[in-house]
Amino acid sequence: MQAAKKIMKVFVTRRLPQEGMKILSAAPECEVSVWDSDEPVPREELLKGVQKAHGLVCLLPDKIDAEVLDAAGPNLKVISTMSVGFDHMALDEIKKRGIRVGYTPDVLTDATAELTVALLLATARRLPEGVEEVKNGGWSSWKPLWLCGYGLSGSTVGVIGLGRIGLAIAQRLMPFGVKRLLYSGRTAKPHAAEVKGEFVPMDTLVSQSDFIVVSCSLTPETQGLCDKAFFSKMKKTAVFINSSRGAVVNQEDLFEALSSGQIAAAGLDVTTPEPLPTNHPLLTLKNCVVLPHIGSATYSTRGVMSALVARNLLGGLQDTEMPSELTF
């Protein structure tokens, strides 16, 4: 007599785009339980929902720490996150328990690089200011120097963290007439040659760049990297862009730098916390553009991410290869 195929319990912390849900519901061995909302699963619901789960699908706002892992119990063998970042997961606790992790690199590179360039251009060419002026009657007629911004043509761009996304950003900036592409990080990258990237010390990048783009992952080393000392070395006409993780930036120091004219402008797609409270001082500055973490927010990319999340999970449940497994 054939043994009944083991049913795997899966908990999904959010309503996923249909591409991913389709794959999960088609898997006969999975019993899928979804927190069927666009809003985050409350902590108690999460701790309840993961009990006895074999697989867990999560998003960035879900803190996957020892408490969650304990609540899940020894069945848990795979966690699949719908993100490329993994700072919301306690990797040492996960490793201890021999749990595999799937994530979504590469598929969101294009969308995120695109958004970062959009943010850089909108900040440097003062688009939100322009839109405001138009709406509130500030636009009277064509004026030679009104709303002038800083162009990329002939500029020096510095990318902090020339990984997949950093490289993709640099590739998109090149045809705007960028003269020099500098980058900093732990090691030089062979793929930097594609964008004629020059590997330089951080201080050199900070002091020579007209545009600085932060594209590194959040680690103990990069936490608070962009602080008073950092901003004080930047050019007065420089534009600072962060689409990596909020904690890389000291936000009080950034506010100081922007409001005192130490740097020209900043664009942020990530903050601490997220969401940023509406009374935060950074939101009062005309030369600070804040976006609500929409780096990968395109219909096609989120669909592809959700499909990858589902396939990563199934690979882990079936003890086979995952399309994108995090090695740690």
Place this chain on the structure above:
Amino acid sequence: MWCSRVVPRQLWWIKQLNLTGALTSNMQREMSTLPRVYITRQIPPEGLKILRESGQVQFELWDSDDVPVPRKELLQKVKGVDGLVCVLTEKIDAELLDAAGPNLKVLSTMSVGFDHLSLEELKKRGIRVGYTPDVLTDSVAELTVALLLTTSRRLIEATHEAKTGGWGTWRTLWLCGYELANSTVGIFGLGRIGIAIAERLAPFKVKKFIYTDVAPRPELASIINAEYVSMDELAKQSDFLAMCCALTPETKEICNKDMFSKMKNTSIFINTSRGGVVNQEDLYEALSTGQIAAAGLDVTVPEPLPTSHPLFTLKNCVILPHIASASYTTRNAMSALAANNLLLGLRGESMIKELKL
């Protein structure tokens, strides 16, 4: 006192609102036979510096950066001038040219567009015209791409949500936009600016560039590997459509109900050319009914667009106050070019950039 500031060898610009100005300029005219020039706006410093230091002209300017010279004032001030430097807010038509009189031999506009100039009237009077193409191509292409991305990735909606409490935590489909990767980009009017825009869009993994124009432009098209199509096909196939043509009687309101009805309902429409190529009522209809996904405009009719205009009520319409060439380096370069075009024209030499009439 103004008189003591008059130096025979060199000319100083006269502050427009100076009450003793008339007296001073009369004295200057007696003292000097240098060509007289009127400048219709306080153009950026580079251009004024060139004119001042040339020692070749005496000039007067409307000393305001942000308010255009009133028509009556303009008609008065151009009387008898040899040269005129203008920006795009001034209509250079028969009335103005008549007011100026027969001395006027050079007109220099600080713009690449010339729809504010009556070319026929200028040609009739043998007046040479300088303008400012090329120096602003990079800046305009950059702003067009900025506007396209701001529109397709919903940046204005997003900044608004961040400021007003609409931002919760990371959500899977919130504020999703349309990406350039694997898309078809259509250029309406393949000139310098159209090419520069396409070059900047290419690394975003655009699948295909298509264009329409009065005739195929194979040499330009080969730079960006673009396929020539009819206007109808451009509307049907484009995921992103950018207007890059000049405003002429043929292109006036060419973006109308007919064109929008052929476009995809996921498409993004961008206009940084001239407001007059778009029928704004038809655009409003197309946007509010979801016939097209979104639009970004840097130019409108009129400019400024009145704040009560229905287009402002739409979340999927981004409107900028004609800032495509607004970078410090570019505006100064345009100013310098306009000044140099003027000086060369007055000397009877070849201009750096002369408009063929």
